[in-house]
Amino acid sequence: MKLSRIAQLGAVAAIAALTLTACASNEQTPGATAPEETTSALTGQLVGQGASSQQVAVQSWTAMFLDANPDAQVDYDPAGSGTGRESFQQGAVNFAGSDRAFKIDEISAGGFGACADGSGIVEIPAYISPIAVIFNVPGVDALDLDAATVAGIFAGTITNWNDPAIAATNDGVELPDLAINPVHRSDKSGTTGNFTDYLAANAPDVWTWDSVEEWPAGVVGEAAEKTSGVVNAVKAGEGSVGYADSSQAGGISSVNIKVGDEFVGHSAEGAAATLDASAIEEGRSEGDLAFEIDRTTTEAGAYPLLLVSYLIGCEQYEDADVAALTKAFFTTAVSEEGQQSAAENAGSAPISDDLRTQSLAAIELIK
Template identity: 45%
Template sequence: MLPSNKRTKTGVLRHRGPQWGAASAALAGLLLATTGCGSDQAVPESAAPPVPEDLECFSGSLTGAGSSAQENAMTTWIAGYQSACEDSRVYYNSIGSGGGRSQFIDGAVAFAGTDAAMDPEENADARERCGGSNVLNLPAYVVPIAVVYKLEGVESLNLPPETLAKIFNQEITRWNDPEIAEANPDADLPDMRITPVNRSDDSGTTENFTNYLNAVAPEAWPHEPSGQWPIVPIESAQGSSGIADTVGRAQGSISYVEMSHAHGLPKANIGVGGEFVEISSEAAAQVVANSPQREENASEYDLALDLEYDTTEAGSYPLVLVSYEVVCQDYPDDSQAEKVKAFLRYVVSPEGQSAASEETGSAPVNDDLRAKLLESISAIS
């Protein structure tokens, strides 16, 4: 039996009741049968993620689309929200960041998930659908990007930034190349062709990865950062799940993927300063905490960050993905604005962030960033 809901003066339902246990992998199977999220089936209370006691619920449906890196986190958030809010339905289609931004600009969805904040040109395109107001980029999901590989007999792999860039620029083509061997003196590297795998779709993960390569090894990676892969690929796959599946099947392959989609594949250690840093949410969070807000943000409530990919701070893992929820500051429809605000307040809550972290290995936003996020969400009208 779900807890009762109480309607507030704003017309948004406010949930008051107990919290539930942590999300589980089985929950994702219950809620996500396809690439889209959202379900008409009730999720058992024993499996549902925790929710705040003052959770706000809405009646009706809310639609979003975009980042496949957010797919597992969004599954968890939707499960927690819908379990507590029996009259609410949230749908999210993980079509990739570029597709999500396009659908948002076209007015097809109420919010977009994207691993690259909307740029000023996209903001200008979205002003009409936002009733003349600006777009807000809200960093709600922070997770490292894993460099995954499949190489029999090699359990651990160190990759300096320049070496990594040359691999993906197809300059280093064999696994026993001297540059790789120098960084891995104890590894039995085979004389095997390297198969770099990139995203085939317009991808925020690709944009973050190419931003990183361009920042840390500009001579080895002379291409402008982009969500579209800049050179003719050797192998490509669509979406985060497609990348993981392709690498998992192909001996000698290497790619980049949001950590929760790594699916047990080995992950390379990345060179930072004079050390090699193992991937972790804590090491990624360290980079985000030290990164300033983007100078060209169009509103004080736009929280897009300028990530310091080239940090040399000890213990930092700079190959990080900050995934945003993109919303209008002002919606033409009051009801849509209230639904977006209610759902996003749960997403950034300690309970929502903790649930996503347990499922995906993401780094929960810290208290300072949460306060800014709640201020921006409150500014939505």
Template identity: 45%
Template sequence: MKLPLLGRIGAVALVGTLALTLSACGSDNAVDSDSSAGTGSSEAPASTLSGSLNGGGSSAQEKAQQAWVAGFQTANPSVTVNYTTSDSGAGRKGFLDASLDFAGSDSALNDEELASSTERCYGGAGIDVPVYVSPIAVAFNIDGVTELDLSADVVAKIFSGAITTWDDAAITALNPDAKLSGPIVVVHRSDDSGTSKNFQDYLSKTAPDVWTYEVSNTWPVQVGQGANGTSGVVQTIQAAPGTIGYADASAVGSLGKVSLGVGTEFNAPTAEGAAATVDASPRDDARAEGDVVIKVDRTTTAAGAYPAILVSYLVVCNTYDTQDKVDLIKGYASYVASAEGQEKAAGAAGSAPISETLRTDVLASIDAIAVK
């Protein structure tokens, strides 16, 4: 079955200049202004924050970051937040070499990165706070076909190169009414991508006999063609019939989308399905206090769950060198995790707002950020 993504666009008032540096097609995702914003503002305390923050990384977070930056700068007109869309690996690298104050990343810091964060964080450590939950759509371009049902085993065989034509018996058996023919062209990320890592993790957990490759931020199979960033993958699929790839569901537009086999159902990529999967997933209890990482349960059969998701993080230090930087980081991260910030992201990107339980823990981690 195919369920619609959240479609309500959150309107955000733009006060001052929206300093959001985005690569690729960022300018196509402008956040609408809300003429009603600011009413009753005389009753709210004026912001005392001022200065600038530089962040970057995850292209999956692009639309959400636009909404967050706009909303935060509206409430704090003396603050400038710059977010440069690239990829999760570049974001973590920029965070660790201190060229960025924070990173957006679709995978948490690994052990090596955590170890190297001590120097960058003035004797403290980097922490991950989950703020963006979204389905990864398996998107395709087939003339006359807008939806397909595929089991995890079949998806893994397509992306590993074991299934090479659309009229393969394994595909047509699940989609008897679809007109399918021709070769399959797989499109994958060519850069260091947390979306790739999450998608590979889904394949390795749900089809382990087929997907036997080590899960990493880079694509492990010499099949199909690579494209840079979320927008690169989507544009490549849009340009050529017969293609199939994976991308944050907020970015795939009118491309066909696969409903994935979950138990006895086939579930489309929806924010509700992503939220159901997070609810069924435990935390990584091996992480240090304040480092909130979700161990996504890819094999859940919870009703409506969609297990090919990414849980994307803000990566920040738990210590900074000045009180001004601490105040800016805490202010922005708290807004991102707030009910308002999550609602803005849901409207702009179709993401699933984090639960109140998760928000409580995330805000506690943010509140603990301090001066060295």
């Protein structure tokens, strides 16, 4: 899998082209600034796989990393969070990108083939982004919906855009007599896991399937592969509605979700405010910075429908060169420059200085 595979997946053209050029020619990328920690040149190949949500951010970080390490190569396949974690466990890739951390019982079970025997793992929250509820209804640019109504749409109990539940929070909006076509991910997806976690936390009487990464069998809707597939399906079908990382939801009508007494649109600032109201899950190791997101926060300006996407690696690798590459790439991702680049190109929320300090300490465990 060459880096050009990423560029072909249609995220942000300028960054994709930048990454492709850096990988193909190993020439310095104009305008990219690598953090101080990654200025020593490294060589070799680093292979990752996982979340399609953070592919634009990975492209940004890769361009910066290759600018400082022109003889290195980073290959990232955005095949989905579940696939990335499985490949990491099987030892098929050096690191994974995932829209959810490994569960504590999964870590206890072990079997991480990418790592040296007995090694723990590090999980770094490098990409924070809102999930947008996007829709295609002619003449309607935005809608205000509470969690129960969103849950009803995706559960199949609200089937028409002029349903009274939708009209109740959208006074003055002309809602057409048009069937709703909910679009969900067909692949095992961390974005689905975060989306259904929000529904389960805020509307458990309507969304009764809990938090799941694979769409429940028999629940209505059109299935589409990866983030780009959901976005394209919504764009192509009048009456369609879906959920997607906001980095790929530009130019599409979206929902303002109810938080407390207000309706809040998806934004990096809202996602950051929610993470600030959340905490690292109890029982995690020193290098495992997995957050328990407060989906029911009523903090002003917070947007609790978000994903925290992790870079996942080993505390100890069999190959010292792979360890050095992983350590340097993760450091690039969480650096102030790396986070700003992702914010500019993917619309993500930069991590706080405190979280950066924690992340760098976790990355130091990689050997």
